[in-house]
Amino acid sequence: MLPTAKDWLHRLMNEARSAQLDHLDVLINCAALPTPLLPTLLELTPAPSCAWLFEQTPEQELAHQGPVLLRIALASQEQCAEIAKLLNAVHHNFCALILISRWPFAELAAHLRGATQATWSNGACCGVLRYYDTRLFRYFYDQLDSRQQGLFNAPVIQWHWIDHDKKAATLPGFDSRPDNQNTLSGMTMSDEQVSYLQALSAAIQWFKDYEKTPNEHGFTSREAMIRCLITVHLDINRQKLEKQQHEDFIASALSKHLPLTLSRIEPVL
Template identity: 30%
Template sequence: MTDTRNLPRDLAWAQQLQHAAGAVGQQHLDLIIDQTGWHKAFTPILKDFNPPLLWCSLLAGTPHEALGDDAPLLLRLDLQDDAHQQWLEDLIEHFAGEPRLLAMLSPAPFDDLARHLRHCLQITWPDGEGLLRFYDPRLIASVDDMLTSEQKTLFHGQTRMWAWLDRDGQPAWLAGQWSPMRRWPEQLPTLHLDRGQVDRFTSSTEAEAATLAFIFQYGPQGHAREALFKQMRAACWQADVLNLLDQRDREGLVQRYVVHGPGFLQKSPWIGRIALWNAGHLKPGQLWIDLPVEPALRPLPAPPAP
C-alpha cells in the first residue's frame, strides 16, 4: 500500500483513489465535475484532451439539458495512462477547497453508467419533480441517508464506491451496491420521494447554510466543519420534529443545539418552554424569548490527526 502520510493533501488523495481502484482490479476511475456556477466551462477542455477520454454531460437528453455549462460532467480516466493520472492530480489541485469533485469506482461500461446516473438525477415528489443534486460532494451522504433501502439498491447499483473530500478536506468514502449478478429491468423505476424524505433532505441543505453562517459569524473556534455540519443537520431535523416553521424559532434551536448539545431540550428551562409550544400557548417566533444562550460557544472536538 502506498504511504501517503508525507505527501501534499491533493496528491495523497489522488494516490488513494488510484490504490482503491487497483485493489478491486479496475484500471479506470470515474469522476463527476459539478460545474454549477463555475467561472469556466470544462467542455472545450474535454473535447481537446489528448489522449482522448470518455466523457459526457449527465443532463444530455434530459428535460434539464438547457442548463448547459452548469451541467454535471461525467468522465472516465484511464489510470494506466500517465497523462490521465496527471490530470487527476491537476483536477484535484484545481478545485482545492471547492466542493466540485465526486469520484466513483464503477465496473459498468461507461455508457451504462451514464444512463444510470441520468436516471437517478431525475426525481419526483408529491407536488413536483426536479434534479437530485447527488453530484454535489456536500450532499451525497445526505442523499444516501434519505433514500429507502430499495432506492439505495437502485441508486448505488452501478457503483462499488463513492469518494470525495469532506468539508475539512479529508477523504470520505461511501460504499456502493454493485453486483455482477444483478440484472436491471429495461425501464428503471422512478426515484419518488415522499414528504418525509423531502423534509429530511431540505434540512440538510438548511444545515449547510447554517454551518456557513455560523463560521462567518463566530469563526472556526476549533470547530471541524464536518462535525459542525452534522450537528447543524441534527438540529434542523429536531426543528422539523417540533414542527418549527418560523425562521426565528429554527435559528434559535440550531444555535442552542450547537452550544449545549442534543440533550438541552430535556433540561430546564427549555423543557418547560417546549411544553408550552406543544400545547399551543406560544406563537411562532416566541419559543426562545427570554431563554439564555451561552455567550461563549464551546468548541466542538478537534478532528483526529491524519
C-alpha cells in the first residue's frame, strides 16, 4: 500500500524521537510548490527555524523560489499540524526531502547550502546542484564517489522522500559530528558526473512530457524506465546527435523493450 502523507509523516516523527531528537528537518523545493503553502507555517508563534539555502550564494535573488530548510519542533502541535497540511498538499509533487539530523540548525543549513554549489572542469565551470529535487536525489547521490558521499552525508542520520512510483524511499546517512573537516562549502564534480546529471535531468523531463506508462515499454516501474532513459540520454551525448535526431533515437531504444501484459487467468473448474 502506498503511504499517505499523514502516515509517512507520523512514521518519520517516530523515527526522530527514536533517535532522541525533538525535531524533524524538512527541505522544501519551493520551485515545485503548486501553491503558496509556506506563509501560514512561517507565521506561527513560535515559527519553525527557517533557512533559504540560496541566500549568500550567486542565486540569492531567487532565494524564495529555491530550497528552504525548516526545523519542525515535535513538541509544537501547531508546527506539526501545519507541516502535515503542507506535506499532504505536495505528497506526490517531489517537493519534500526529509532529514533526520543531530546537527545544530545553523550548521546544518550552512552545510546543505554549500551542497547546492558545484564547480567542475578544474573550476572553469560552476552551477547549482539540485539534489533537493527528490526526482533527482537518489541518482545524484549514487554518482558521488565515497569521499563525496562521506562529506555530503555527514550531518544526516537518514534521508526520506517519495519516489517516482509514489513509494516511501530512504537512504542512511553518516551521522557525523560537525567540524571543519566535514562541513561543505561547495562540491567539486568531475566532468563525467556532470554529464550524468545533465542526462538525468533530460531523462526526467522527457519522462514528464511523455504520456505513455512504463509498462507500455516493458518496465515494471517508473524508476526502472527513468534509469533506462538516463542511459539513452548519455548515449545521445556521447554520439553528439543533433536535436532533431533525439526523438527517433529514444523511440528506437525504447522499442527494444516489449510491453508488459497481464497474464490471462484461467478459470478454476
